[in-house]
Amino acid sequence: xxxxxxxxxxxxxxxxxxxxxxxxxxxxxxxxxxxxxxxxxxxxxxxxxxxxxxxxxxxxxxxxxxxxxxxxxxxxxxxxxxxxxxxxxxxxxxxxxxxxxxxxxxxxxxxxxxxxxxxxxxxxxxxxxxxxxxxxxxxxxxxxxxxxxxxxxxxxxxxxxxxxxxxxxxxxxxxxxxxxxxxxxxxxxxxxxxxxxxxxxxxxxxxxxxxxxxxxxxxxxxxxx
Amino acid sequence: xxxxxxxxxxxxxxxxxxxxxxxxxxxxxxxxxxxxxxxxxxxxxxxxxxxxxxxxxxxxxxxxxxxxxxxxxxxxxxxxxxxxxxxxxxxxxxx
Numbered sequence: 001x002x003x004x005x006x007x008x009x010x011x012x013x014x015x016x017x018x019x020x021x022x023x024x025x026x027x028x029x030x031x032x033x034x035x036x037x038x039x040x041x042x043x044x045x046x047x048x049x050x051x052x053x054x055x056x057x058x059x060x061x062x063x064x065x066x067x068x069x070x071x072x073x074x075x076x077x078x079x080x081x082x083x084x085x086x087x088x089x090x091x092x093x094x095x096x097x098x099x100x101x102x103x104x105x106x107x108x109x110x111x112x113x114x115x116x117x118x119x120x121x122x123x124x125x126x127x128x129x130x131x132x133x134x135x136x137x138x139x140x141x142x143x144x145x146x147x148x149x150x151x152x153x154x155x156x157x158x159x160x161x162x163x164x165x166x167x168x169x170x171x172x173x174x175x176x177x178x179x180x181x182x183x184x185x186x187x188x189x190x191x192x193x194x195x196x197x198x199x200x201x202x203x204x205x206x207x208x209x210x211x212x213x214x215x216x217x218x219x220x221x222x223x224x225x
Numbered sequence: 226x227x228x229x230x231x232x233x234x235x236x237x238x239x240x241x242x243x244x245x246x247x248x249x250x251x252x253x254x255x256x257x258x259x260x261x262x263x264x265x266x267x268x269x270x271x272x273x274x275x276x277x278x279x280x281x282x283x284x285x286x287x288x289x290x291x292x293x294x295x296x297x298x299x300x301x302x303x304x305x306x307x308x309x310x311x312x313x314x315x316x317x318x319x320x
Contacts, residue, residue, distance in 0.1 A: 042302065082244060
């Protein structure tokens with residue numbers, strides 16, 4: 001009796017039973033990932049609009065706050081994330097071609113770039129912390145409009161902080177996919193988890209692409225050092 | 226499976242363009258353009274984001290129409306959020 005269902009016996013190992021074909025399964029999964037990314041657009045979108053409204057209201061303090069950003073660390077970190085997106089894209093490509101060793105290598109390099117990004121970010125965070133640029137009781141600013149400059153730093157910490165959290169989660173997800181890749185779980189027929197983690201990684205990169213000019217490049221008058 | 230596999234060269238060209246655009250936006254921040262500084266910076270950022278989405282995220286190769294609907298709906302929502310909020314705050318001082 002149990003052998004009487006030919007459709008179940010012939011299906012591919014990666015295919016879940018509620019999908020008719022691998023293609024349908026992949027399409028559904030990629031669309032689901034995009035639905036999640038749209039909720040992420042909403043999450044970051046709220047902070048971006050808050051930033052824009054206060055920037056419009058307090059442009060002077062925003063300019064002042066921006067001049068305490070480290071232009072070079074910000075620029076280098078942008079490059080680091082773009083490199084990580086390249087290696088992530090090449091990793092997804094390797095999974096499509098079934099090149100297991102290349103897949104694992106590219107994903108490991110992606111993790112290294114991610115850790116490099118967080119390392120640079122923590123150097124910056126440490127500097128801001130020591131200089132009393134964390135909003136709250138320890139906030140120190142001697143120029144005009146200290147409350148509004150503090151507001152700029154609130155946006156800076158919240159936006160880059162949530163972004164860094166996303167990078168950290170991304171590193172965790174890529175680590176899991178590296179482990180599964182090493183075990184040989186993905187190949188040309190089934191590599192959807194690699195693809196979806198890639199989508200997440202690139203999305204986080206796009207958020208930084210906007211954070212970089214908005215926070216670091218408000219004015220051409222960059223403070224040295 | 227009708228999955229599109231982009232060539233290695235495509236990815237490297239896109240990455241090189243992204244790096245050039247980053248250098249361009251960093252350099253442009255030193256120019257004195259008044260309000261056009263932010264316009265130029267956001268224009269370059271949008272070019273970079275579009276490149277990442279179309280090629281790295283493979284939006285260009287998506288064949289499933291529902292996925293397109295989801296992405297366009299998300300961007301349209303963001304457009305509503307930004308445009309209605311900003312027109313409100315900017316026009317409050319008009320009397």
